[in-house]
Amino acid sequence: MPPLQEVLYSSLLAPDQSTRVVGQIVTRARARNQQEGITGLLVFDGLRFCHHFEGAPPAVGALLDRLQADRRHVDLRVLYAGPLATRRYQRFEMGLAEVDDHEDLADLQALEGSAALAHFIALRSRFDISG
Numbered sequence: 001m002p003p004l005q006e007v008l009y010s011s012l013l014a015p016d017q018s019t020r021v022v023g024q025i026v027t028r029a030r031a032r033n034q035q036e037g038i039t040g041l042l043v044f045d046g047l048r049f050c051h052h053f054e055g056a057p058p059a060v061g062a063l064l065d066r067l068q069a070d071r072r073h074v075d076l077r078v079l080y081a082g083p084l085a086t087r088r089y090q091r092f093e094m095g096l097a098e099v100d101d102h103e104d105l106a107d108l109q110a111l112e113g114s115a116a117l118a119h120f121i122a123l124r125s126r127f128d129i130s131g
């Protein structure tokens with residue numbers, strides 16, 4: 001099995017961006033992630049993003065570089081990054097969950113490392129995921 005890596009980060013929609021940009025991001029990301037072997041889930045609460053993704057280390061590193069340069073969001077914080085034995089998202093090149101409750105992602109952003117990852121994974125079961 002080739003090695004895998006996973007990353008969980010949070011960020012904020014840039015103040016000059018409309019929430020409509022999220023649809024564009026997701027459509028484009030689905031095609032691109034399929035090419036790059038990236039799977040994952042993006043959660044958006046109208047203000048904050050939380051994105052968990054996985055893939056081969058070079059593809060994951062390249063995506064993180066592109067994300068860090070993307071001005072459609074700000075205040076990107078990597079909450080967790082580490083090696084992974086098997087994919088957590090078999091089905092989604094990019095799942096999207098839009099949530100109404102701001103507290104979920106705000107709480108998550110206050111955590112770090114494996115505590116943040118565990119919290120996100122526990123939240124996942126409550127999200128209504130479209131993919």
Ligand SMILES: Cc1cc2nc3c(=O)[nH]c(=O)nc-3n(C[C@H](O)[C@H](O)[C@H](O)COP(=O)(O)O)c2cc1C
Pocket residue numbers: 011025028029030032033038042049051053063066067068070072073094
């Ligand atoms: C919150 C957020 C999530 C994103 N997720 C992805 C992603 O999963 N895959 C991806 O390729 N690009 C994603 N992007 C876009 C990248 O930052 C970047 O614009 C894009 O990868 C550039 O690729 P392109 O030149 O093929 O459009 C995301 C952007 C934002 C703001």
